[in-house]
Structures are given as structure tokens and as C-alpha cells.
Amino acid sequence: MTAQSDRVVVTGTGALSSFGSGSEALWRACLAGEDPSAPVPASWSTYYRATSRTWAPLPPMNFSAMGFSRADVLTMSMPALLCAAASDEAMREAGATDLFRAAGPGALRAGVFVGTGFSGAKAPFDNYRAHLFGGMKSRFEQLLQDFPDDADLTEHVAALKAHARVNPLVICQTMPNAPSATVGIRFGLKGPNDTVCYACASGTVAIGRAYQAIKRGELNFAIAGGVEHLRDNAGGVFMGFDRLQTLAKPGAEQGAENRPFDRARTGFLFSEGGAGMLVLESASFARARGAAALAEVRGFALTSDAVSMVSISEDNNSICAMWDRLLEDARLAPTDIGYLNAHGTATEINDQVESALIERYFGVGPKINSTKSILGHTLGASGALEAIVTIKSLREQRVHVSRNLDHPIRELDFCKVSAAHPFDFALSESFGFGGHNAGLIFARVDHD
Amino acid sequence: MEDAGNLERIQRVIAETLALTDPDLSRETRVKEDLGADSMQVITIIISLDEEFDTEFDTVDLPKENVTIGWIEDFVARTLASKG
Numbered sequence: 151m152t153a154q155s156d157r158v159v160v161t162g163t164g165a166l167s168s169f170g171s172g173s174e175a176l177w178r179a180c181l182a183g184e185d186p187s188a189p190v191p192a193s194w195s196t197y198y199r200a201t202s203r204t205w206a207p208l209p210p211m212n213f214s215a216m217g218f219s220r221a222d223v224l225t226m227s228m229p230a231l232l233c234a235a236a237s238d239e240a241m242r243e244a245g246a247t248d249l250f251r252a253a254g255p256g257a258l259r260a261g262v263f264v265g266t267g268f269s270g271a272k273a274p275f276d277n278y279r280a281h282l283f284g285g286m287k288s289r290f291e292q293l294l295q296d297f298p299d300d301a302d303l304t305e306h307v308a309a310l311k312a313h314a315r316v317n318p319l320v321i322c323q324t325m326p327n328a329p330s331a332t333v334g335i336r337f338g339l340k341g342p343n344d345t346v347c348y349a350c351a352s353g354t355v356a357i358g359r360a361y362q363a364i365k366r367g368e369l370n371f372a373i374a375g376g377v378e379h380l381r382d383n384a385g386g387v388f389m390g391f392d393r394l395q396t397l398a399k400p401g402a403e404q405g406a407e408n409r410p411f412d413r414a415r416t417g418f419l420f421s422e423g424g425a426g427m428l429v430l431e432s433a434s435f436a437r438a439r440g441a442a443a444l445a446e447v448r449g450f451a452l453t454s455d456a457v458s459m460v461s462i463s464e465d466n467n468s469i470c471a472m473w474d475r476l477l478e479d480a481r482l483a484p485t486d487i488g489y490l491n492a493h494g495t496a497t498e499i500n501d502q503v504e505s506a507l508i509e510r511y512f513g514v515g516p517k518i519n520s521t522k523s524i525l526g527h528t529l530g531a532s533g534a535l536e537a538i539v540t541i542k543s544l545r546e547q548r549v550h551v552s553r554n555l556d557h558p559i560r561e562l563d564f565c566k567v568s569a570a571h572p573f574d575f576a577l578s579e580s581f582g583f584g585g586h587n588a589g590l591i592f593a594r595v596d597h598d
Numbered sequence: 599m600e601d602a603g604n605l606e607r608i609q610r611v612i613a614e615t616l617a618l619t620d621p622d623l624s625r626e627t628r629v630k631e632d633l634g635a636d637s638m639q640v641i642t643i644i645i646s647l648d649e650e651f652d653t654e655f656d657t658v659d660l661p662k663e664n665v666t667i668g669w670i671e672d673f674v675a676r677t678l679a680s681k682g
Contacts, residue, residue: 221615221642224649318641318657
């Protein structure tokens with residue numbers, strides 16, 4: 151058991167997801183097994199033919215009602231807005247909104263850690279369209295005056311949708327570090343402001359980095375999590391994943407395509423994105439200011455396969471090595487883990503390898519589910535959103551259903567329904583393109 | 599070229615963007631030098647005018663210094679006229 155002062159606790163969570171604003175809205179949707187999937191925007195088919203035609207869009211976000219000014223909404227990138235809004239919620243829950251705004255010396259011991267896979271991909275994609283097509287469109291329009299009955303030309307001109315000018319803030323909106331910088335500016339945190347990029351493991355690594363900095367005594371306080379926003383006007387990011395053949399194929403029924411750990415899985419449900427942000431602090435700092443702990447961050451580990459950019463295999467990976475280090479950091483045994491929030495993408499290889507290794511390492515021990523079976527895959531935000539779901543699970547001693555798991559690929563203790571489940575320690579893990587394996591262990595705060 | 603309605607709308611956008619509580623604005627007011635705006639805030643004003651006037655103002659000719667409210671008003675009028 152560590153000394154009280156060495157512990158790292160979570161005191162706030164915030165989320166924006168396909169289920170709207172709020173970490174509680176996310177958690178309730180998980181328990182209810184809701185399905186946010188919908189057909190992709192019809193306009194994308196103007197530009198390419200995709201194999202997958204389903205995604206999980208975000209609902210309209212009323213940032214004005216969340217306290218953002220018109221200038222904020224017009225100038226900030228969507229990832230920065232999502233990240234700031236999720237951080238607002240987390241800081242409110244932690245009672246820390248104004249804690250560092252006076253810029254006292256304590257602000258230097260407060261940091262920001264944000265993980266993202268693509269960050270502001272929309273900004274360069276859409277502005278490059280303006281850059282390339284703005285002039286071309288005027289010339290086509292002149293040509294159309296000479297050939298007004300040319301149906302093909304009319305169709306091509308209509309497809310050249312582009313802003314009339316390149317946004318003067320395109321650089322600020324593209325910078326991967328814009329979300330983390332926005333959060334630091336918003337709350338006056340003057341310590342390290344880190345952006346980590348580990349593809350789909352980014353959110354998990356960001357929380358892990360914050361935990362390590364606090365555990366080492368470098369910081370008292372951190373806002374940490376992940377963000378992603380993957381909608382652009384022509385569906386360019388979606389197309390990239392579609393061409394990699396990683397996305398869920400169309401099924402007989404809308405909502406049945408997304409099937410992590412099921413024999414009939416065909417790929418992951420592409421999500422428009424989201425943000426999950428957590429407030430982490432040393433237990434002594436939280437106690438001194440009267441902040442209640444929601445959970446303890448008990449361990450973190452990160453390894454790399456160093457084998458393939460996109461693939462994993464059962465016999466040549468560093469996932470078990472990550473678990474070894476994670477459990478060592480948490481001073482726990484595999485049998486202590488009562489719940490495992492899996493990476494669980496629903497791609498053929500990921501689920502095959504992940505489930506086989508879980509069986510080999512943990513046996514049929516922990517309850518297992520995939521939050522991606524509900525949310526789809528939010529890439530760089532997924533680890534943070536799943537960490538929030540894991541913390542909610544610990545606090546309520548309930549685990550959510552893993553959707554569409556009709557015929558599991560392996561006899562593990564999968565969550566077939568949302569149900570009560572007593573447990574003290576939970577593991578949330580993420581794997582990322584590039585061969586990254588990251589895991590976090592959370593503990594109930596009343597566990598001793 | 600000026601339109602009294604445009605000037606009022608521009609002044610409102612500037613006051614909102616710069617969070618001015620009791621603005622005393624005229625055509626001669628310089629956005630940076632008199633109101634303390636930085637370069638990012640001047641661009642933010644122009645982008646906010648996009649929404650206000652439902653068009654897109656190109657910032658390529660935006661001067662680095664001495665951007666007065668009068669210059670912005672003329673710039674808005676010129677752009678709106680060119681778009682018909």
C-alpha cells in the first residue's frame with residue numbers, strides 16, 4: 151500500500167460524445183446499450199465509393215449554451231472546442247474552475263496532457279480544398295456560361311464546394327497541440343502542456359503521463375484526456391480508414407454492423423469523434439482543498455510491438471509485457487482485476503489477438519466489455535472516454551453491455567447485459583496503429 | 599460607401615469580440631493601438647464579420663498597423679459590393 155501522499159486520484163470527468171454533452175450522458179447510454187450509428191453523409195459519395203457506409207455522428211453541439219462566445223466558436227477548431235468543453239465539465243466537478251486563474255505559483259505545478267490521433271484534420275483538408283478549388287471553380291463557372299446544357303460540367307462545378315478563401319486561422323486550427331494549449335489558456339495552468347500522439351492509444355497515454363508526473367512529485371494537478379474530430383467536408387479521413395479495410399461493412403440491419411468480439415464482426419464503427427477529459431491530482435492536494443476523489447489511478451504502462459504499422463499478431467507483440475509492467479506498477483496480480491475495459495475494436499485481427507492474450511494471461515477472470523460496441527471508435531479520444539466509463543463502472547459497481555455480442559469468439563466472461571458487478575480494480579487498455587500498447591488501472595477509492 | 603447600419607453592426611462585433619463593456623468607438627478608432635487588440639483578435643473580428651454579414655472577407659490585404667474602424671467599414675462595403 152502506498153503512502154497517502156503518493157496516491158493519484160481522479161476528481162473530475164467531462165465528456166462530449168455521440169450521446170451529447172456530459173460524462174453522465176455517456177455512461178447512461180452505455181448502460182442502456184444505445185446505438186448512435188447512422189448512414190454517412192450522402193454528399194461524401196460525390197467524391198468516392200466506400201465499402202463502409204455507416205458511422206457514429208456527433209449530435210449538434212450548442213457551444214453557446216456551454217459558455218463559449220461567438221468568437222470562440224468561429225475561431226477555434228472543433229477538437230479545441232470539444233476538448234475545452236469536456237475540460238469545463240471535469241473542472242466543474244472537481245471544483246477547480248478558478249483554482250489557477252489567479253496565476254499564483256501553484257499554477258506551475260499544474261499541467262495539461264491531451265492525446266489525439268489526428269487533432270485538427272478538418273482544417274487542412276477543408277482549407278486545401280479552398281486553396282486548390284477556389285480558382286478552379288471560377289474558371290469552370292465561366293466555362294459553364296458557354297456550355298449551359300452540359301450536365302457533366304454542371305455536376306462537376308456543383309461538386310467543387312469550397313470556401314471562397316483560406317481561413318486565416320488554418321494554422322492555429324491544424325496544430326495538434328491546439329486543444330491542449332486551449333485548455334491551458336482557459337484555466338491558467340502553467341506547468342507542462344503536453345500533446346501526445348499514439349493513434350488509438352493517445353487518450354490512455356495522456357492520462358498515464360499525467361499520472362506519472364503527479365506520482366513523481368513534479369505536479370500536484372493535471373487535466374488529461376483525449377480528443378478527436380474526424381468530420382471533414384468530403385469525408386477524407388473516413389475514406390482513408392475505408393481504404394485500409396478496417397471499417398464495419400454494411401449489414402442487414404442498421405446498428406448491427408458494430409460487433410466487437412463477435413464471430414460476425416467486420417470492422418470498427420467509425421465515430422465522428424468526441425472528447426474525454428479527467429482531472430487528476432495528488433491525494434494530498436485534493437484532500438487539502440476538500441475535493442472528493444472519484445477513483446484512484448493505480449497504474450500505467452506503455453510498450454511498443456516494433457513489428458508492424460497497423461497489424462498485431464498473437465506471437466509477436468508486447469501486450470503481455472505491457473500487462474506485466476502495469477500490474478507491477480499497481481502492485482497487483484492478474485487475479486485482482488475484476489473488470490477489463492478492452493480495446494475491442496471489432497476488427498478481425500485485433501479482437502482475435504486481444505481475446506486470445508486475455509485468456510492466456512488473465513484466464514476467465516475479469517468481466518470484459520468493449521465501450522466501442524456502444525460509441526464506435528473515437529480513435530485518439532477513445533482511451534479517455536473508456537477511462538471515464540471505467541471510473542463510472544467502479545463507482546456504481548456496474549458494467550455495461552457489450553453490444554451485438556451474439557456469438558463470442560472466445561469463452562471469456564463478456565458482459566452480455568448491463569449488470570451489477572462487485573470489483574475493486576479495473577483495467578482499461580488501448581492499442582494504437584504504430585504498435586502502441588497502453589493500459590491504466592483504476593481502483594475504488596474506498597478500497598484499502 | 600458607408601452604411602450607418604453596417605457601422606453599427608461592425609462596432610457591435612468589435613465590442614463583443616474584445617469584451618468591451620463601455621465602448622466609445624468611432625471611425626477613427628484604431629483596433630490595435632487604441633483598443634489593445636492583438637493580431638489574433640483582429641483576425642477574429644474579421645471572421646466574426648463573416649457570420650454577421652453572411653459572406654467571407656479575405657484578410658490578404660489586412661494592414662498590420664493602424665486598422666481603424668473606418669477602414670473595416672470601407673473594407674466591408676467594398677467586399678459586399680464586389681459580391682453583388
